[in-house]
Amino acid sequence: xAVEILKENYxxxxxxxxxxxGDRAVTVGGATALPFHSFEGEVGNRPLIAYEVLDTVPEDPxxxxxxxxxxxxxxxxxxAKYCQDEQGARAxxxxxxxxxxxxxxxxPESAAETVKKVLDAIDIPxxxxxxxxxxxxxxxLKAAADAARGCNCLIGxxxxxxxxxxxxxxxxxxxxLIAFSNLDxxxxxxxxxxxxxxxxxxxxxxxxPTASALGYGLEYTYSVIERIRAAGLMQNDAxxxxxxxxxxxxxVWKVKEVKASEEDLPEWGDRTERAVHWEAATATSLLMAxxxxxxxxxxxAIQTVEKTIDQLMA
Amino acid sequence: MALTGIEIFxxxxxxxxxxxxxxxxxxxxxxxxxxxxxxxxxxxxSDEAKxxxxxxxxxPVRKVVxxxxxxxxTLGEETVLFRHEKKFVNPSxxxxxxxxxxxxxxxxxxxIAAFKVDRVGExxxxxxxxxxxxxxxxxxxxxxxxxxxxxxxxxxxxxATRKVDLVEAGLAACExxxxxxxxxxxxxxxxxxxxxxxxxxxxxxxxxxNVLSDLAEKATGAGVEDLILDxxxxxxxxxxxxxxxxxxxxxxxxxxxxxxxxxMSAVHEDPQIEGTLATIxxxxxxxxxxxxxxxxxxxLGLLTGRLNIYTDPQKPMQVEQKxxxxxxxxxxxxxxxxxxxxxxxxxxxGEIENSKVATRLAVQDVEGLxxxxxxxxxxxxxxxxxxxxxxxxxxxxxxxxxxILPGYVSVLSGTLEEKLGGDWKxxxxxxxxxxxxxxLKTCAQG
Numbered sequence: 001x002a003v004e005i006l007k008e009n010y011x012x013x014x015x016x017x018x019x020x021x022g023d024r025a026v027t028v029g030g031a032t033a034l035p036f037h038s039f040e041g042e043v044g045n046r047p048l049i050a051y052e053v054l055d056t057v058p059e060d061p062x063x064x065x066x067x068x069x070x071x072x073x074x075x076x077x078x079x080a081k082y083c084q085d086e087q088g089a090r091a092x093x094x095x096x097x098x099x100x101x102x103x104x105x106x107x108p109e110s111a112a113e114t115v116k117k118v119l120d121a122i123d124i125p126x127x128x129x130x131x132x133x134x135x136x137x138x139x140x141l142k143a144a145a146d147a148a149r150g151c152n153c154l155i156g157x158x159x160x161x162x163x164x165x166x167x168x169x170x171x172x173x174x175x176x177l178i179a180f181s182n183l184d185x186x187x188x189x190x191x192x193x194x195x196x197x198x199x200x201x202x203x204x205x206x207x208x209p210t211a212s213a214l215g216y217g218l219e220y221t222y223s224v225i226e227r228i229r230a231a232g233l234m235q236n237d238a239x240x241x242x243x244x245x246x247x248x249x250x251x252v253w254k255v256k257e258v259k260a261s262e263e264d265l266p267e268w269g270d271r272t273e274r275a276v277h278w279e280a281a282t283a284t285s286l287l288m289a290x291x292x293x294x295x296x297x298x299x300x301a302i303q304t305v306e307k308t309i310d311q312l313m314a
Numbered sequence: 315m316a317l318t319g320i321e322i323f324x325x326x327x328x329x330x331x332x333x334x335x336x337x338x339x340x341x342x343x344x345x346x347x348x349x350x351x352x353x354x355x356x357x358x359x360s361d362e363a364k365x366x367x368x369x370x371x372x373x374p375v376r377k378v379v380x381x382x383x384x385x386x387x388t389l390g391e392e393t394v395l396f397r398h399e400k401k402f403v404n405p406s407x408x409x410x411x412x413x414x415x416x417x418x419x420x421x422x423x424x425x426i427a428a429f430k431v432d433r434v435g436e437x438x439x440x441x442x443x444x445x446x447x448x449x450x451x452x453x454x455x456x457x458x459x460x461x462x463x464x465x466x467x468x469x470x471x472x473x474a475t476r477k478v479d480l481v482e483a484g485l486a487a488c489e490x491x492x493x494x495x496x497x498x499x500x501x502x503x504x505x506x507x508x509x510x511x512x513x514x515x516x517x518x519x520x521x522x523x524n525v526l527s528d529l530a531e532k533a534t535g536a537g538v539e540d541l542i543l544d545x546x547x548x549x550x551x552x553x554x555x556x557x558x559x560x561x562x563x564x565x566x567x568x569x570x571x572x573x574x575x576x577x578m579s580a581v582h583e584d585p586q587i588e589g590t591l592a593t594i595x596x597x598x599x600x601x602x603x604x605x606x607x608x609x610x611x612x613x614l615g616l617l618t619g620r621l622n623i624y625t626d627p628q629k630p631m632q633v634e635q636k637x638x639x640x641x642x643x644x645x646x647x648x649x650x651x652x653x654x655x656x657x658x659x660x661x662x663x664g665e666i667e668n669s670k671v672a673t674r675l676a677v678q679d680v681e682g683l684x685x686x687x688x689x690x691x692x693x694x695x696x697x698x699x700x701x702x703x704x705x706x707x708x709x710x711x712x713x714x715x716x717x718i719l720p721g722y723v724s725v726l727s728g729t730l731e732e733k734l735g736g737d738w739k740x741x742x743x744x745x746x747x748x749x750x751x752x753x754l755k756t757c758a759q760g
Contacts, residue, residue, distance in 0.1 A: 003523045003569075006562050039555050060668075102752035132748070183657075215433070215618040216664070217657045219625055222597075223398040230396070254664055257614065267431055269610025277589045281615045284590040285623075288554075288597040304586040308594075311550035 007040040008033070012236035014044060014229075014292070015203055017243055019091070019154045019176055020125025026090055028292045029243035034229065035290050036312045047287060047309060050093035050127045051083035052249040052297045055114045056104065062259045064275035068299055076114055077121045083299070084122050093127035093249070093295040094118050099140045100131040108143035115147045127154045127178075127295065129247070138165035145169035154178060154293075157208055157247075160191060167200045176204045178245050183210040183220055185227045192239045202238065206245040206293060213251040214282045221246070225289035243292035252279045253297055280304040287312070317370050319344035325363040326356065333357050373403075374564045378515050378540045378575050380407065380442065380602075381470030382492040387441050389542070389575040389601040395558075395565055401626040404575075406596050408616060409442035409472055409604045411581065414458035415449040420465045426608045427466035431617060438617045440469065444496070444604055445484075447475035452483040459487035472496050472602075473514070478505040485513055494542065494602070496577070503529055507536040517577050517602075519544035523559065530571040542602060544577035550594055553578055557599045575601030585609060589616070596620050630682030631656035637708045638663065641672030645713035648757050650743060650750075651676040651699055652720055653688045661747045669751035671758045676717070678702045685720045696726045700733035714739070718757075721745035 016030035028048050033041025055076045058065070072079040076094060083089035094115065098106035119126060128144045130137035141155050142165060148155075156178025158166040163179070170177045179195055181187035188209045196202055209228060212221040231240040252258060258275040260268060268274060279301035283294055287309070296302050323343035334355040336342040345351035346367070353359055353367050375392040387407050394400045410426050412419060423443055430439040443462050447455050455475065462471055471493040473484040481495055497517030498506045510516045516538055520526040526545055533541055543560060547553035557576055563569035578600035580592035588605060589612045595603040596619050605612070625631055632654050640663055641647075652662050654677045666673045678699060680688035688694035699719075709715055715738045719727055724742040731740045744753050 003527045003563070003572075005523070005559050006566060036551055036554055037558065038551065039559070060670075102749065212657075214615060215622065216660045218619070219397065219622040219627070220657065222623070223396075223627055226396055227398050254668060256667070257618075267429070267610060268614050269612075271611075273585070273609070274611035274614065276586060277611055277615045280586060280590050281593045281619055284593045285597050285619060288594060300586070304584075304590060307584070307587055308550055308590040311591075312554065314549045314551050 005039065008037075008234070010041055010233045012233050012238075012241055013042075014232060014243060014290075015241045016045060017176060017203065017206065019127070019152055021150070021152050022123060024090075024124045025152065026125050032233075034233065035288060043313065045292075046313060047291060048091055048293045049089075049283075049302050049305060050091040050125075050293065050295050051080075051087065051089040051299070051302065052093050052095060052295050053079045053083065053118070055094065055096050055106075055111065056098040062253055062275055063261070064258065064272040065253065065298060067272065069297075077117050080118050081121050084124050087299045087302070089124060089302075091125045091127060091293075092118065092122060093129055093247075095129040095131075095249075096140055096144065097131055099136055101133055101136050103131075108139045111140050112143040112147035115144045119148055119151055125153070126151065127293075128175075129156065129178075129295070132157065132250070134159055134161040138162045141166045142169040145173045145175055148175065149173040152176070154206065154245075156180060156206075156245075158191070158195070160194070163191065163195060164198060167195055167198055170204070171200065176206065178208050179205050179242070180208040181210070183212070183217075183224060185209075185224050185231075188224065188228055189231075189237075189239050192242065196239070202242060205242045207240075207242045208245045208247060211246040211248050211251050211282075211286070213248070213255050214278055214285065215257060216251065216255055218282060218285060222285060222289045225286065225291065229290040244290050245293045245295075246283075246286050246291045247295045248279060248282055248286075249295045249297040252282055276301045276304065280308075284308055317347060317367070319347040322346050322367060325360075325366050327358045327360070329358065331358065374568050374573050375561070376539065376541070376574050377404075378542060378601075380472075380492065380494045380515055382490060384468045385470045385491070387470050392561070392599070393565065395562060397623060398627050401628070402624045404601070405620050405624045406600055407441035407470070407602050408592070408613065409444040409602055410440050410608050411444045411446055411474070411604065411606050412462070413446045413448040414455045419458055420461050422608075423462050423465040427469055429608060429610065429613065431610075431614050433618060433621055438621070440608065440613065442470045442472050442494070442602065444472035444474045447477060447480050450477065450480075452477075452479050455480045456483040456487040459484045463488050463491060470494065476502055478502055478509070481506060482509055485509060489513075497544065498529060498533070500525060500529065503532060507533060507538050511536070511538050515540035515542060517542045517544050519546050519577070521546040521548075523556065526560075527571040530574065534571075541574045542577050543572065543574050544579075547578070550591060553591070553594060553600075554598055557595075561599045577602045577604070579604040581606045585612065588612070592616050593619055597623055632679070632682035633659045633677055635677060635679035635702070637706050638675040638677060639672075640666040640675055641670070643672045643674055643711075645711060647672045647674055648718055648754060649674045649676060649708060649712060649716065650718045651678060651703065653678055653680045653683060653685050653694055655680075655682050655684045655688075658684050662750065665747045665750040666754065669754040671751075671754040673754060674708060674711075676703060676706060676708060686722050689723050689726075694723065696729035696733050699726070699730055703734060716741055718743040718753075 030044030072082040157180035231237040326339040518529040545556035578595040582588040680693040
């Protein structure tokens with residue numbers, strides 16, 4: 001008996017967005033169906049993984065990352081070039097951790113200098129992330145946005161407390177914006193509405209609904225993303241159609257499973273493989289829900305996910 | 315397909331006898347439709363009504379049990395496509411391949427059976443051993459079946475062979491163990507069906523969904539209903555698409571030939587890719603996931619992901635109320651109080667670990683709400699916190715009676731100090747967990 005495949009009728013689509021300039025600019029989004037459902041719609045552009053680069057040597061890094069990145073992480077320019085030239089990165093995510101007021105408390109001007117240096121060294125798109133402290137991110141991202149003028153970067157994260165400053169800086173300098181909200185479907189919509197009311201173009205926004213690591217609330221992120229995707233595609237909710245941005249690096253590399261040694265927990269198996277798997281499995285799960293841009297750190301985990309995406313788009 | 319109260323009512327006795335505990339048959343029918351009552355509550359229901367309502371209320375994906383006794387693992391019974399709609403019901407089983415002619419078979423299987431990891435206070439491990447017919451020989455296969463059953467009495471068994479004589483020999487070697495036979499295809503199904511009937515569940519496989527549907531119908535036609543379907547994807551895209559197509563037809567159209575648990579092989583030459591393929595299977599409807607070998611790091615990740623995805627979306631995840639010790643605490647270590655929403659606990663405990671300042675974390679049961687929500691709901695009030703801190707007996711471990719309150723509920727600090735009484739001091743901590751490391755380091759410096 002012939003099986004009649006049941007195809008979903010999608011009313012909406014995921015918006016597409018381009019970051020970067022020139023030959024190596026990258027476009028994400030554009031799907032007209034659930035993730036990788038090529039049998040019933042357009043899958044859109046390939047998801048983008050941005051390699052995380054810190055502007056300062058990581059404090060207390062897991063041993064497995066140390067093995068992979070120690071030789072480059074004393075200098076953000078060297079680190080970014082390594083990701084682009086040696087690892088084939090399609091984008092870099094520069095995190096300005098030095099600006100953390102509870103840490104080095106570096107000035108917006110010094111952060112802007114770093115942004116300039118990194119931009120001079122690479123020709124792939126740049127994501128610029130602040131230290132994620134609302135008050136400090138405003139001036140830091142404004143200075144960074146000025147420094148990166150015309151480079152069509154993705155900057156953030158803009159939150160309810162600071163979105164006006166950051167959105168204005170993005171508009172003035174031709175950048176795209178990460179709209180962050182705290183792990184809730186309605187809050188994710190609200191920040192997009194607030195930005196739209198402030199005349200920020202919905203086509204220039206990516207939605208960051210808060211990443212969670214495998215074992216640390218992954219299911220909440222998973223379901224929030226699935227619900228946002230359903231609202232955008234099935235209900236054609238215009239405020240729920242921007243591409244989805246997940247900052248995995250900020251959550252995965254803190255958890256015990258990527259840090260604990262084999263001496264302490266022999267039943268958890270090889271530490272290096274375990275850490276790579278943790279980031280790759282977190283990413284793969286979120287791809288199933290609907291992630292378009294992910295910030296990741298381990299080159300091996302990223303290669304694993306890229307090969308998995310090759311299969312998903314085969 | 316769910317029935318309405320009226321449809322159910324037509325099949326009830328309509329006597330309004332109240333024996334079910336409801337005032338009328340219609341009221342009872344409404345409760346049945348809402349799944350708040352069971353037909354067993356009606357002592358007068360006819361057999362016809364039981365058959366009709368039983369069939370109509372059966373989940374669109376059949377329940378299939380693999381293994382017997384301690385080794386039994388239940389699959390299927392799924393009712394939704396997305397976990398935010400309703401809880402996924404029966405977690406996927408992970409099956410590890412072993413070869414029948416492997417000289418280390420007994421030791422390998424014993425190691426797989428012994429593997430366990432603790433997640434949130436419970437032990438989890440591998441579910442199934444998939445015995446491959448590498449030898450092609452019935453005697454070797456049958457001896458290997460006995461070895462596996464002996465070495466792993468609490469794991470289910472997959473007889474991974476398409477050869478009819480090996481299936482027969484294998485089944486004879488594990489009578490009463492209710493194994494899963496992998497499997498049937500268009501070539502061998504006629505011979506396999508009588509062999510497995512009443513003794514084993516059967517995987518039917520075909521890369522063409524039309525063929526797969528025909529094979530499933532053929533099996534049920536022969537009275538073999540404990541089926542698992544393998545649409546044999548060649549890559550991740552085919553896996554996602556076929557598993558989705560099958561499950562969607564079962565759930566949205568109640569398409570019977572596809573109303574069974576699903577099988578997916580994640581076996582891949584690159585162990586990390588095997589890990590991501592198995593992750594896709596776990597997230598997207600695979601009930602049995604085949605892996606090439608036991609790797610502790612991979613199992614830890616897969617079992618964790620499965621645990622995440624099979625939680626109830628309507629029920630906030632909670633942790634137990636108690637005073638947790640993060641790091642090697644002593645009398646001088648700070649004491650923080652927070653709520654028992656699992657996410658709150660994980661984030662706060664994680665940031666404490668980052669701070670490297672050993673800290674006591676008093677987690678109060680507020681039915682799994684976050685700090686602000688619990689406070690708004692009147693479950694995280696000064697008197698309730700005070701009562702919890704006092705009853706916990708934590709004071710006897712402290713040199714200074716001082717408790718750190720989440721910044722979001724700073725308004726409670728005065729009252730809390732009053733309610734705690736004695737020489738207790740309340741310190742207002744940061745609002746967000748990511749400010750904790752700095753806060754704790756400052757505390758530690760005095």
